[in-house]
């Protein structure tokens with residue numbers, strides 16, 4: 285870039301106070317004659333009129349938002365799959381973050397996880413399953429006693445109704461077993477597609493995409509889809525990946541959402557997939573400041589599960605504390 289000549293340089297320091305000679309400040313005003321005063325007043329009035337009627341410079345139009353670089357379908361598929369591969373390297377131990385020993389515990393825990401954290405559910409379910417280990421036990425439970433146990437998960441009355449109703453339906457319609465088909469699962473009280481896919485993917489090994497709040501936020505930040513309806517997101521994202529990858533993809537995305545790409549303060553400066561992310565810069569980009577935003581095992585905090593899988597512990601993950609234990 286060529287340097288500007290002195291003449292081309294913009295006038296500098298126009299707002300700086302202009303030094304005036306001391307004599308100027310003390311100068312005695314020169315008395316004007318009457319006609320001179322009249323002419324001066326006329327000129328001043330004319331100047332004021334000009335100032336008032338001078339056309340105001342039109343407000344600059346606000347800068348148009350930069351348009352996204354269009355991305356072909358092939359490029360999108362490649363980028364999406366690359367993000368998933370990179371996340372698989374970052375979170376080789378990704379897993380469902382609800383504690384469960386069998387499909388019944390998983391479906392109940394998933395229903396309870398609405399409007400609360402997996403951690404809170406994991407801290408609550410040990411007491412529930414110790415008292416009501418089977419669908420038959422929970423179907424016959426006294427609702428008030430179940431409510432007391434579920435109180436920490438919030439909306440405990442509605443949740444008590446759901447899990448007792450769900451258990452009754454399992455006993456009455458499925459011989460006390462959790463069915464392994466989507467169409468049966470979604471007929472159970474309190475079970476939608478999200479819960480059904482969690483159960484299918486993690487208790488039955490059938491591929492499913494879990495569109496929770498993290499998943500919705502991240503796939504939109506990555507421009508995998510513009511959809512906002514969970515079922516449409518599920519279909520759009522599902523079309524980018526082979527079915528066999530759906531369950532682990534869901535875990536990778538949710539792990540990333542919980543640990544790095546947070547809703548309010550994504551830690552962009554510490555994000556391993558930043559070069560692939562169109563939303564880079566939505567959060568803190570300074571690496572040192574971003575590191576301080578990391579959560580769970582990367583930031584030294586326990587994960588969500590009281591009984592995490594061995595692979596998580598081997599990687600340095602820390603089990604969550606039971607209910608009532610702090611620190």
Ligand code: SF4
Pocket residue numbers: 505544545546550551552553555556557558561562563564565566567
């Ligand atoms: S770069 Fe920022 S917005 Fe993009 S995935 Fe990483 S943390 Fe999220």
